Amino acid sequence: MLRGPRGRPVGEPGKPPRHVGIIPDGNRRWAAQHGLPVLEGHRRGAETTMRALSWCEEAGVEEVTVWALSLDNIARRPNVAGMATAIAELVDRVDGHPGWDLRLIGSPGRVALPVRAPDTSKDIVDRRLLVNLAVAYDGREEIVAAAQALLTADPLGKLDATALSAELERRGQPDCDLIIRTSGELRLSGFLLWQSVHSELYFAPELWPEFTERSLHRALDSYARRDRRAGA
Numbered sequence: 001m002l003r004g005p006r007g008r009p010v011g012e013p014g015k016p017p018r019h020v021g022i023i024p025d026g027n028r029r030w031a032a033q034h035g036l037p038v039l040e041g042h043r044r045g046a047e048t049t050m051r052a053l054s055w056c057e058e059a060g061v062e063e064v065t066v067w068a069l070s071l072d073n074i075a076r077r078p079n080v081a082g083m084a085t086a087i088a089e090l091v092d093r094v095d096g097h098p099g100w101d102l103r104l105i106g107s108p109g110r111v112a113l114p115v116r117a118p119d120t121s122k123d124i125v126d127r128r129l130l131v132n133l134a135v136a137y138d139g140r141e142e143i144v145a146a147a148q149a150l151l152t153a154d155p156l157g158k159l160d161a162t163a164l165s166a167e168l169e170r171r172g173q174p175d176c177d178l179i180i181r182t183s184g185e186l187r188l189s190g191f192l193l194w195q196s197v198h199s200e201l202y203f204a205p206e207l208w209p210e211f212t213e214r215s216l217h218r219a220l221d222s223y224a225r226r227d228r229r230a231g232a
Contacts, residue, residue, distance in 0.1 A: 014224050016060040017177030021192050021199070023067050024049060026183035026207030033207075042086035044209035050093055053100070055213045057129045059220055065105070065132040065176065067191050074136060087135060099128035103172050106137030132172060139193030146171065146194075168194060175199070178223045180216075182208045200226055 024045055031041025049066055056064050068087050074080055095102045146167040150159055157163070168174070176195045179188065182204045188196060202219040204211065 016220060017200075017223055018061070019063040019065070019174055019176045019178075020056055020061050021065045021067070021176045021179040021196070022049075022052065023179070023181040023185075023189070023191050024052075024208040024211075025181055025185055027209060029183065030207040030209040037082075039082035039085065041209065042083050043089070046086045046090040046093075048209050048211050049090060050097075051213070052211060052216060053094070053097075053129060053131060055216045057099075059216070061129070063130040063132070063174070065134060065173070065192065067134045067137060069106075069135045069137070070189065070191075071107075071110075071136055071138040071141070072189070087133070091133060094131050094133065099126055101127050101130045103130070103132050104135055105132050105142075105171070105173065106135045107141070108135040110136050130172075134191075137191075139188075139190040142168070142173070143194050164194065178202060178219065180204060180219050182206055182211055182215075198228070200228065 027041040027045035028038055029041075030044065031038050049068075053064055053066075068090065069080065069083060073083070077083075091102070091104070094100055143164070146164055147159060150157065150163055150167050165175070173192070173195055175197070176192050176199045178201075179192065179196055179199045180202045181188070184203065184205045186203050188201075192199070200223050202222055204215055204219065206212075206215055
């Protein structure tokens with residue numbers, strides 16, 4: 001099996017990616033184009049997220065990380081009440097879905113978001129999909145927090161790429177195989193900075209509420225055709 005420099009499998013030709021990251025861009029623009037309130041754009045985006053998670057599960061993807069809210073969003077728009085409402089509804093729906101294991105990553109407690117913690121006490125006998133919702137998330141801060149945790153645990157310990165990768169994986173963020181961004185924007189904007197070093201990137205032209213199952217399969221087909229060399 002092909003492995004990257006940090007020892008994690010990077011996937012086999014023709015097989016679906018193990019871990020997919022999604023930057024669901026375009027909710028506000030979609031609402032503006034349709035003459036609808038911004039909140040409706042975020043709610044339509046949340047509906048698309050639920051469908052996309054189901055399509056990923058059906059395609060054999062094991063883990064999906066969705067960037068629900070960035071720290072930059074909060075800095076640009078201090079009043080994120082509408083977005084927060086849609087995120088809270090999404091958390092409830094994902095957490096209650098049979099076979100899905102939800103984790104919140106980022107710093108949702110840093111802002112006044114009505115987002116409750118997922119139910120970690122429930123016993124998922126047959127986990128079919130691990131879902132990470134990134135709320136108030138920034139990839140640079142994630143790396144800093146992981147490094148600080150390692151130094152706190154062992155101030156004299158060795159801080160290197162292997163240790164940092166292991167700490168991020170312990171926190172539930174292993175390397176990402178495929179990152180999908182919608183709305184035609186051609187950048188990652190700080191999403192999964194450490195974990196995306198060998199990720200395949202796919203930029204979809206659709207605004208997120210317009211993303212369909214066919215859109216996802218175009219991304220998965222593109223991934224399957226690529227010759228992954230773990231950076232070589």
